[in-house]
Every structure is written in C-alpha cells, then in structure tokens.
Amino acid sequence: MHRLFGLLAVMAAGLAVAYGGWALGLLMGLALAWLASINWSTVPARVVTWVRLQRRRLWLVLLGGVCAGILVLF
Numbered sequence: 001m002h003r004l005f006g007l008l009a010v011m012a013a014g015l016a017v018a019y020g021g022w023a024l025g026l027l028m029g030l031a032l033a034w035l036a037s038i039n040w041s042t043v044p045a046r047v048v049t050w051v052r053l054q055r056r057r058l059w060l061v062l063l064g065g066v067c068a069g070i071l072v073l074f
Contacts, residue, residue: 006030 013026051058 006033009033 009026009030013023013030
C-alpha cells in the first residue's frame with residue numbers, strides 16, 4: 001500500500017509540474033516522507049563505519065586538496 005501511495009504521489013507530481021505552487025508542496029511532502037523513513041538512530045554508526053572503510057581514500061583526497069591549495073595559492 002505504501003508503494004501505491006508513493007507511485008500515485010509521483011504521478012501527481014509529474015502532472016502538477018505545469019500548475020506551479022502546489023507541485024512544490026507535493027514534492028516537499030514526498031521528500032519529508034522519504035526522510036521520515038530513515039532510521040536516524042543508526043546514522044552516526046553508519047557514518048563512522050563508512051569513514052573507517054574509506055580511510056585511505058579520504059587521506060588521499062585530503063592530501064590532493066592540500067597540494068591543489070598550495071598550487072592555487074602560488
């Protein structure tokens with residue numbers, strides 16, 4: 001049933017693009033419904049796990065940013 005309502009809302013948003021103001025409200029409602037479906041209590045643990053997995057890549061991005069900053073500065 002939840003998927004049916006989502007499909008109907010997306011169809012209504014597609015039809016409402018030409019009608020302006022209430023289309024923005026409909027899209028905002030869809031975004032809020034999507035945000036409400038996220039389990040926010042597990043987000044910090046998932047972020048820490050992702051950072052641990054990406055530690056080497058993040059270090060290389062940081063090093064590249066420092067090198068690019070020095071190159072742009074001089």
